[in-house]
Amino acid sequence: MIPKIEFNKKSLKEGVLLNLYKKMLKPRLIEEKMLILLRQGKISKWFSGIGQEAIAVGVTLALKNDEYVLPMHRNLGVFTTREIPLYRLFSQWQGKMNGFTKGRDRSFHFGTQEYHIVGMISHLGPQLGVADGIALANKLKNNHKVCAVFSGEGATSEGDFHEALNVASVWSLPVLFCIENNGYGLSTPVSEQYKCKHIADKGIGYGIESHIIEGNNILEVYTKVNELAKSIRNTPRPILLEFKTFRMRGHEEASGTKYVPQDVMDFWAAKDPLENYQEFLKKEGILSEEIEVSLKEEMVHEINKHLKIAFDEEQIVPNLKTELNDVYQDYVYKEVLPSKEQKKIRFLDAISEGLYQTMEKYDDLIIMGQDVAEYGGVFKITDGFIEKFGKERIRNTPICESAIISTAYGLAVNGMKAVVEMQFADFVSSGFNPIVNLLAKSYYRWNQNADVVIRMPCGGGVGAGPFHSQTNEAWFTKVPGLKVIYPAFPQDAKGLLIAAVNDPNPILFFEHKGLYRSVYDDVSENYYTTEIGKAALLREGSQITVISYGAAIHWVLKALEGYTISLDLIDLRTIQPLDKETIYQSVKKTGKVLIVQEDSLFGGISSDISALINENCFEFLDAPIKRVASLETPIPFNKQLEKQYLGKERLKEALLDLVNY
Structure with a gap:
């Protein structure tokens, strides 16, 4: 026997109860229309969230409109609840200019600062680290905001999931990790994904509060997340939420659902979040047949109207200049001349001095890396920084390059700057994904700058062997959207590092270890810049x-x-x-x-x-x-x-x- 969904309206008013229904109904109707268009060949692909609407809608409504949400493929309800005009969504899915990526990315791979939404990349896991960065910025600004990030049960097997939870826990970041457990990672059942009984159990290892929520119960989702969000705003901390749910369609439509036993399909069909809630509202006298029909007619009319706008919109005409110009954010270099007052210092000291003076200039600049705080970094570049700038801005990180680079990107999304020190450039391989897929493509994809500098101590000649001696700049010069700097002299190193922090684009800053203490130069004492891109x-x-x-x-x-x-x-x-x-x-x-x-x-x-x-x-x-x-x-x-x-x-x-x- 299939257990019924038990709804508890608590003290929620009728207007709120009806609004929850409206917010779930709209994405369901859009999805039904999209499936028709897919069969007609009018759209190319669709990732269905039918059966999971309560989670996206409930979480989004529990947050304030200026709090960031980081959704996934199947979270259409996030976008519609934030009331993005439908024609813009439809244009996005058709690769047209009224979308959010100028035709450069598809479906839900987009973000929008206007609606405080940060879209996913297909690698899934790094999204969680981006939420860490957004939450860190909120905490540093003391603005009492929470952010919510979505992921599926499959992505909890990725290293980025574990890294992000650990960072959030260690730093007490105000973020909700919302895991939609629908039982399958594409076709792989959870029994082949992890051994613990519940995903929520994973929070124990990180000292994170966790909850299991009936993901098909809109009232439970909304009230619980609302309660937790209020708590986090006052007492910043991460919380892991496991939503038990099911997707009634395939991973994407071409996948189908033949791998799912029929009794499982029947079980979850009976627990449909929209139909069950609709029945509840009717029993409570809040929803009538007339209201239901009226709402559906109104929404279908809105959908068709906005579809026509999107279909009538002209196809994008490729413009070579536009494409090339959007790889980097446009930035007007401002020269600050070096002073005549100079002192003879080492390469290492020049970099340290440039960093220090930049930290003095930008109150919103954060330095992150392994051992960079009290220890001053393994090469002592940040030695003494903590006494001046404090541990909030000079942050020791766990050993998790991927999550920290994703966190740096999140800081940029939330209006701050970040400098990340790789202890050795060799170790950047552990953070390669967010560099080449988040930082590099961000501005081109959705006009979001990635104001991040990654410092790369590199190079041989010091007898450090295969894992501490590579000069691996060629890994990144191939990736459009990244800038790569590699100075040879202290005067240049200081000026270029300052210019790199000023530049809103992502930059890999290579520092040869063999030069740190062997090369001296007369270096200007003031805060000055050296132009990037000039030999x-x-x-x-x-x-x-x-x-x-x-x-x-x-x-x-x-x-x-x-x-x-x-x-x-x-x-x-x-x-x-x-x-x-x-x-x-x-x-x-x-x-x-x-x-x-x-x-x-x-x-x-x-x-x-x-x-x-x-x-x-x-x-x-x-x-x-x-x-x-x-x-x-x-x-x-x-x-x-x-x-x-x-x-x-x-x-x-x-x-x-x-x-x-």
């Missing part, structure tokens, strides 16, 4: 152009000792965007090119620079382009093996061969 011409000559960056610049300078070669030495400083103009001007003058990088040869930035020169300056070349790089092996620990690995040992010969060609 530096360190030497001028006529015989050859040498292009390099980072520690490899110092290889070149060392190799030139004792030789009188007339050359242009270009320090790229920024690898993405690349200063092509400076490169081309030099190549056209000298006719010979040597490109030097520390990274292994294949697939590195030197390959692209070589290709660009061939395509744009071929007729000016007097010799084949030469590249010097490290061996195509992982970087070894042994001193002699590392010496053999690094391209530094092959540089002088390559340089002389090219000069004499």
